[in-house]
Amino acid sequence: MIRVMIAEDQALLREALTALIGLETDIELVGAAADGEEAHRLIRQHEPDVVLTDIEMPGMTGLELAALMKREQRKTRILIVTTFDRPGYLRRALESGVAGYLLKDGPSTALAEAVRKVAAGERVISPELAHQAWSEDDPLSDRERKLLRLAEAGLDSGAIAEETGLARGTVRNYLHAAISKLGAGNRIEAARLAREKGWL
Amino acid sequence: MIRVMIAEDQALLREALTALIGLETDIELVGAAADGEEAHRLIRQHEPDVVLTDIEMPGMTGLELAALMKREQRKTRILIVTTFDRPGYLRRALESGVAGYLLKDGPSTALAEAVRKVAAGERVISPELAHQAWSEDDPLSDRERKLLRLAEAGLDSGAIAEETGLARGTVRNYLHAAISKLGAGNRIEAARLAREKGWL
DNA sequence: GAAGCGATATGACAGCTGTCATGTGCGACA
DNA sequence: TGTCGCACATGACAGCTGTCATATCGCTTC
Numbered sequence: 001m002i003r004v005m006i007a008e009d010q011a012l013l014r015e016a017l018t019a020l021i022g023l024e025t026d027i028e029l030v031g032a033a034a035d036g037e038e039a040h041r042l043i044r045q046h047e048p049d050v051v052l053t054d055i056e057m058p059g060m061t062g063l064e065l066a067a068l069m070k071r072e073q074r075k076t077r078i079l080i081v082t083t084f085d086r087p088g089y090l091r092r093a094l095e096s097g098v099a100g101y102l103l104k105d106g107p108s109t110a111l112a113e114a115v116r117k118v119a120a121g122e123r124v125i126s127p128e129l130a131h132q133a134w135s136e137d138d139p140l141s142d143r144e145r146k147l148l149r150l151a152e153a154g155l156d157s158g159a160i161a162e163e164t165g166l167a168r169g170t171v172r173n174y175l176h177a178a179i180s181k182l183g184a185g186n187r188i189e190a191a192r193l194a195r196e197k198g199w200l
Numbered sequence: 201m202i203r204v205m206i207a208e209d210q211a212l213l214r215e216a217l218t219a220l221i222g223l224e225t226d227i228e229l230v231g232a233a234a235d236g237e238e239a240h241r242l243i244r245q246h247e248p249d250v251v252l253t254d255i256e257m258p259g260m261t262g263l264e265l266a267a268l269m270k271r272e273q274r275k276t277r278i279l280i281v282t283t284f285d286r287p288g289y290l291r292r293a294l295e296s297g298v299a300g301y302l303l304k305d306g307p308s309t310a311l312a313e314a315v316r317k318v319a320a321g322e323r324v325i326s327p328e329l330a331h332q333a334w335s336e337d338d339p340l341s342d343r344e345r346k347l348l349r350l351a352e353a354g355l356d357s358g359a360i361a362e363e364t365g366l367a368r369g370t371v372r373n374y375l376h377a378a379i380s381k382l383g384a385g386n387r388i389e390a391a392r393l394a395r396e397k398g399w400l
Numbered sequence: 401g402a403a404g405c406g407a408t409a410t411g412a413c414a415g416c417t418g419t420c421a422t423g424t425g426c427g428a429c430a
Numbered sequence: 431t432g433t434c435g436c437a438c439a440t441g442a443c444a445g446c447t448g449t450c451a452t453a454t455c456g457c458t459t460c
Contacts, residue, residue, distance in 0.1 A: 012217075012302075017212075019222075105212070106211055107215070108211060108214075108216060143437080166438085168416095168440095173440085176418060189354025190354075192354050357447070358446085366408090370408075373450095
């Protein structure tokens, strides 16, 4: 019997996944959490074989949860189930040590199958994504990413400078580097491109 | 017996909803569609009492589907099930003539209950949203909305002018109006604010 | 018909943005 | 130790953006 836990903040999807798992005879649901911290607590309590989780959750993301499993040397393996099909997300997920990455777009039959494979120690990646796993490197530095996020929120160079303690000219310089690396025409387009790739 | 159809492009959620509906004894599933056009075809074929649908779908949105039901004078009623909790979305949905608007955040028990109420002719709105239904009017004109969307994508005034056939000065003027109406400091912030409200 | 109003349209001007040249300091590495 | 690369920093300049004054047109209201 494979012991599974669900961590998903959308109640409807969480309970629907519960219903789907309930249809399988060789998989047992041992808990369901609505946020990352509750998930961590329940994992320590039940020590499931596999945790189905979204990436974005209140409290703790699915990726942080995966990193935590590694740090605490648990055998519990993380299977990400998400809508985000951006290359950067998959890359970051794999680097966090997740055992699988499924898209919510995929057929539900893939879910139980993926749980079985992950429980057996295999690594599972949505076929739609497998080819783009190592597609393109994030060329942005931490500084560029941070300033790009502020620019995306609508702050002008002066406000970003104040926020970060940099000079206005320096802010423009970093944004110029980001714009140039991404092949964009301005900071707005640069932010959009970076977000599409999953780099923000 | 209430006859229900599901229109949802995420396969996993679609099949999970199917599983949830399957648990109810007084509700019967008569079809499931992965996009708006397929949904329309299946509605004409099966004439369900209620259609569960997301707003954003390939082919046709759930709101367009609702408007179509009204135009074709069908008795089929649309129940929106979505993640979008922005005020503007609910307002536009109600104006499109939907019979209900549920958040995926809500408990799954609310789903069957909502289906029953909608089938009985009632109107159902997620309690989290009810208070903000008429919270704030969209102050933007169609022209302003369109230009704001182009600006959000990273086009500069010149590119937007070319795209729309307007003069550069006119483009800046419309964006200025939008910025001013929204109390923003620049076009980026204006686009962000408008999107948060659900006006884009 | 005249006044009022909103949508459309344009140009002038100050300030902001993107680009580039240039410079400093720090750690890596042969 | 030198120099190489990289992050950090700044100023100059052309072009773009935000703001405002202004004007036309169609429609409503009296």
